[in-house]
Amino acid sequence: MNKPAGTNKTADASHTAGTSRAARVPRVRHNDYGILEPPALGTWRPELTVSVVIPAHGRQEDLERTVASLAAQTYPAELVEVVVADDGSEPPLDVPGARVVRVTDGWGRGAARETGRLAATGDVVHWLDADMVLAPAHLEAHMRWHHLIDHAVVIGDTRFVDAPGEEGVQSEYTRETLESTRMLKDAGAGAYLLHTGASSSVRADLLRAAGGVDAGLNMAEDTELGYRLAQAGAVFIPDPEARAEHVGPSTVMRREKDVHRHNWSYLGDLVPELRWLRAHPHRHWRVPYVRVVVPATTYEETRGAVDAVLAGTPADTAVTITGPWGELTDGRRDCLDEPLLDARLLTHLYRYEPRVRFAEDEPLSAAPTPFLLRLPAGWAPGADTLSRLVRLADADLLGLVCVALAESPRGVVAARLERTAAFARAARLNGADDDLVDEMFGSLWVSGAEYGFVPVAEAESPAGDAARWRAVAAERLAAVKSLKAEVERLSAEVERLSAEAGAESGEQGRLTSLIRHLRSAG
Structure with a gap:
């Protein structure tokens, strides 16, 4: 059914991913994966198996369309399995071309992804949303990176469309992040923030080492998993040739403020690198910094x-x-x-x-x-x-x-x-x-x-110097707040005098001078 990538006329039958790798595994500095040299599409022979895991609740027609696009991939069909994690659909899903596993422990996207992960048998787990249409080389583009290093997390190029076949656009956040970080090469420790469940892939053993998916998260499970994959040593690689269409807007596009309000209440406890979510000076958190x-x-x-x-x-x-x-x-x-x-x-x-x-x-x-x-x-x-x-x-x-x-x-x-x-x-x-x-x-x-x-x-007593200086800092902040309030009051007074006809210029000048002095002091 699928044309193996190695059957391309330009491919060398002896050029396998295993034999083409140097004896010394490439060592990526931070997240600068530019030292890696993936083969061109259609010019190599894959070896690794991949399990495409799709969490789903209903949406039978969307799933059938997604699975149909998987059947047209250039990656060898004998190396691909499709696992649909049915999260309580009624009636239960029955998708030709896929193995359906029922979520029995919990519910929601986290539970569905973890159920699918546990059922997967491939060397690589490839996450996919249920409403995707993939370009024919999508899987191949992902998998070539996993043949180079065993700690890659590959992120597909997902474009949002209203109907299949449209040109589509990236999310604004994705576009800005990729442009400002040289396609994540300069993203450093924050590269995981672009990890998404719509189209991403990871070696099964790396996923296992990171602890799998948090089955208790119904949203933000992909960001939280991305963070733990980063702590497990992952390199995050966006591939523009792993093209896919997401039919319909994402939940973030439709309800961004509501999504952030929900997700941040969870991520503050689980992702200590999001320092701005931990502004409270005395809270206890599940994951320490x-x-x-x-x-x-x-x-x-x-x-x-x-x-x-x-x-x-x-x-x-x-x-x-x-x-x-x-x-x-x-x-x-x-x-x-x-x-x-x-x-x-x-x-x-x-x-x-x-x-x-x-x-x-x-x-x-x-x-x-x-x-x-x-x-x-x-x-x-x-x-x-x-x-x-x-x-x-x-x-x-x-x-x-x-x-x-x-x-x-x-x-x-x-x-x-x-x-x-x-x-x-x-x-x-x-x-x-x-x-x-x-x-x-x-x-x-x-x-x-x-x-x-x-x-x-x-060592100083815990009740000594550190506590005293924290108290002094609080006093200084209160003083600054009082000075700012005085500056605002005087600014309003200047505006009032300026608006009054016949205001004496000397008085206004004196107030202006006083405000400048207070601003410089504050």
């Missing part, structure tokens, strides 16, 4: 380090304390002299603190949290240490910031701020190697004293 690993030593030393972290900025910071927690028992013991007394006291101290968890070993990754700080025993950060380190890392999208704290007989004692996405990508290529992270994201050494690290014994 930074996770700090603190090794358990004595009760006092560990408490000093953990309390310093919790009192600092950013507020959405969490702590993992590593120690021998599994050795603690509930049996009779000497309460004051048991061997693991310090560990027991720490578990009681932080048992009900939602930002603290206990682990036997250091985590390999903080995902989906975007940053992990590994803090050596005996050291504490200052009130603004973490915020400054993250700003430093984000300025150049660094994958690793090493902080020199002290010299020891075994070498330099250092803290490490690790970007989750950088180490995840390195792990997919050659293990979580610092040199590899440096090659793809960059790294830097800085002085601990410069960034506010001190021995725990020298």
Whole structure:
């Protein structure tokens, strides 16, 4: 039924995706996929299988049209399966050319996508909306990237039309994003924001590593999944040759304000990089922005380090304390002299603190949290240490910031701020190697004293300096607000005097001069 891409007259039968790849897997820096060289359409022989997953609720006719366009693809038919995830349609969907699986656990788009993912058998999962009409080379354009690297997330060129065959337009957000980021090559850590369920594809194992689809999300599930794929090391690639028509406007086009109002209430909890959704200074959030690993030593030393972290900025910071927690028992013991007394006291101290968890070993990754700080025993950060380190890392999208704290007989004692996405990508290529992270994201050494690290014994009390300066800042803001109100009052007075006939120029000049002075002072 389908013409395999390798049967094109210009194709070399011996030129397969597997044999054409260099022994060294390409190493994409940040999201600049320009180093990759995908084959021209129709000039290569595919090897990977793909499962096209279409979540649907009703819309039988639209589905049949979408599946018909899948049947006309240049990608080899024997490498393609179509899975329709039926989200409670009545009567149930029956789509020729597709395997229909019924959503039985939950409902909505997230549940349907996850049901389809779990049923898929392909090397690649290709998401597709139910109201799409694909150009014949759509799948082939997607799949050529997945034959180059195993951590690509490919985004199709979706044009919105009122009826099939029209010219169509991209969404305004997509067009502006692509134009301003050199087709996402310069999008950096925010490339995932263009990830959409209308037409995107990802290796099944990368999708599994990211945790699959959040089945509890009925909207914004594609953005949230894109964020977790980024933390798993993904490179986001929009392909203008993966053309498709979306018949009818998207929900965002029809009800943009309502969609944002709905989605932002969920994404603020799940995507910590959307900092503007986390303006509240004291909220607890499901996914932290930074996770700090603190090794358990004595009760006092560990408490000093953990309390310093919790009192600092950013507020959405969490702590993992590593120690021998599994050795603690509930049996009779000497309460004051048991061997693991310090560990027991720490578990009681932080048992009900939602930002603290206990682990036997250091985590390999903080995902989906975007940053992990590994803090050596005996050291504490200052009130603004973490915020400054993250700003430093984000300025150049660094994958690793090493902080020199002290010299020891075994070498330099250092803290490490690790970007989750950088180490995840390195792990997919050659293990979580610092040199590899440096090659793809960059790294830097800085002085601990410069960034506010001190021995725990020298750390400020959480109720001390940091709290006082926050109070001072609040007073300054109140003063600024009062001055702005005075400027507005005087501005209104000037306008009133200007409008009155016979206003004395000297009085007006005096008021104008006073306003200028107040504005410069504020």
